[in-house]
Amino acid sequence: MNSSTTTESMFQLMPPLGADEYAALKADIKERGVLVPIERDERGNTLDGHHRLQICAELGIKEYPTAIRVGLSDTEKRAHVRSLNLNRRHLSQSQRRALIAEQLKDTPEKSNRQIAEMLKVSHHTVNGVREKLEGRGQIAHVEVREDTKGRKQPAKRSSVFATDKAQAQRAFDALAKTPDIDLPAKSIPVKRLERIAREQQKKAAITENGEETIFVKGDAEIRLGDFREVLADITPASVDLILTDPPYPREFLPLWADLAEFAARVLKPGGLLVTYTGQTHLPHVVSSLSEHLTYIWTICQLGRGAKTVIHSVRFYSKWKPILVYAKPPYERTEWTDDICGGEGAEKSHHEWQQSEVEARHLVKTFSGAGQLIVDPFIGGGTNVTAAVGEGRRFIGCDVSPGAVAQTRGRTSCATRG
Numbered sequence: 001m002n003s004s005t006t007t008e009s010m011f012q013l014m015p016p017l018g019a020d021e022y023a024a025l026k027a028d029i030k031e032r033g034v035l036v037p038i039e040r041d042e043r044g045n046t047l048d049g050h051h052r053l054q055i056c057a058e059l060g061i062k063e064y065p066t067a068i069r070v071g072l073s074d075t076e077k078r079a080h081v082r083s084l085n086l087n088r089r090h091l092s093q094s095q096r097r098a099l100i101a102e103q104l105k106d107t108p109e110k111s112n113r114q115i116a117e118m119l120k121v122s123h124h125t126v127n128g129v130r131e132k133l134e135g136r137g138q139i140a141h142v143e144v145r146e147d148t149k150g151r152k153q154p155a156k157r158s159s160v161f162a163t164d165k166a167q168a169q170r171a172f173d174a175l176a177k178t179p180d181i182d183l184p185a186k187s188i189p190v191k192r193l194e195r196i197a198r199e200q201q202k203k204a205a206i207t208e209n210g211e212e213t214i215f216v217k218g219d220a221e222i223r224l225g226d227f228r229e230v231l232a233d234i235t236p237a238s239v240d241l242i243l244t245d246p247p248y249p250r251e252f253l254p255l256w257a258d259l260a261e262f263a264a265r266v267l268k269p270g271g272l273l274v275t276y277t278g279q280t281h282l283p284h285v286v287s288s289l290s291e292h293l294t295y296i297w298t299i300c301q302l303g304r305g306a307k308t309v310i311h312s313v314r315f316y317s318k319w320k321p322i323l324v325y326a327k328p329p330y331e332r333t334e335w336t337d338d339i340c341g342g343e344g345a346e347k348s349h350h351e352w353q354q355s356e357v358e359a360r361h362l363v364k365t366f367s368g369a370g371q372l373i374v375d376p377f378i379g380g381g382t383n384v385t386a387a388v389g390e391g392r393r394f395i396g397c398d399v400s401p402g403a404v405a406q407t408r409g410r411t412s413c414a415t416r417g
Helices: 019-032 050-057 074-086 094-107 114-118 122-134 165-177 192-204 254-266 282-290 356-366 384-387 401-413
Strands: 038-041 045-049 066-070 158-162 187-189 214-217 220-224 239-244 267-276 294-302 308-310 315-317 321-325 340-341 372-375 391-397
Touching: 019 050, 038 074, 045 050, 045 074, 066 165, 074 094, 074 114, 094 122, 114 122, 158 165, 158 192, 158 254, 165 192, 187 192, 192 214, 214 401, 220 315, 220 384, 220 401, 239 254, 239 356, 239 384, 254 267, 254 282, 267 356, 282 294, 282 321, 340 356, 356 384, 384 391, 384 401, 391 401
Parallel strands: 038 066, 158 187, 220 391, 239 267, 239 372, 294 340, 372 391
Antiparallel strands: 038 045, 066 158, 214 220, 267 321, 294 321, 308 315
16 A cells, blocks of 8 residues: 555455446446445545445436444454445455455454454354465464454444435534544434534533533524634534624624624535624625625515614614625525514513514525524524524524523423424
């Protein structure tokens, strides 16, 4: 193996398919799709399915099931690959013996029976291959070997099943954030992985005085702190929608540039930032957001209740802008009205609270079921209740302990529908 060998090729252990086998596999995938999941490790390296991936690229197939193997050493990954293919591929006797030989070189300390169980082959065959390797001096003779019970703690054979690329990416994101995650020794869906990861992150997020900095309830996660710090771990290009309502006064104007930079980093291509704003400093807000995002439109939120009196310019305000920005490319196909609101005042949870009816409208208009919504300024928690109520995933934060406590209470009571 030379220095240019990639990590991917470390696990490409099988001989290439013959032309006829490859053509038959390609024809089957073209007709029925990928039926046997592509297998990857938690870092995204392909363990099994190199031919299937190549055929998908040739046929333009972009969605396929993925099984993510978690917690295996490189030696265990190679053993797993050999086991899968010894029992699935039509290998010649010499090819089968070559794979057994490679396994013996990897783990000469294991007994013949243990290797036979790993690879699902006869222990007599393993013994014959071992004797030849020892006779040639290719592996050392081991007097005492691990028995079939191991005498060592076996590695957990955990795996995560993803139905498509989006789910697989969510799994990789959760595993990257929780590298020491403790998973059950079986195959689990991505949503359960995410739930386990959130619970373990929650246990780790305890301040010195015992206060939780992360609160998790279902598909919602509420954090205490400045978004520039506590949301810094969100994976780039993983968020579908940022729906938020930053503070409007002059002293908070620098937040808009930071919000735009954050949005450009975490939004998926085509993802949207939908944000309420006041009108007094609107040119500054538009300029700051436009540094990193593409302006799409302004929605008119009709006033709720009494007029707002703007003494500095002597205007009565009966509407509020909701700005829509995109991370290019903007490819929206649905039509949307640019007027919403007028549902009546709602200030029961926060002095700057927006209407939950409006929030649900924005959530349904600009995101799909199961997608991820982020709010860096949760205030009284209207957006999280709207997101949870419409079946979205949610991450939000606020610098105010009172606002976070209020939102946690609302999140615990939030229901779908």
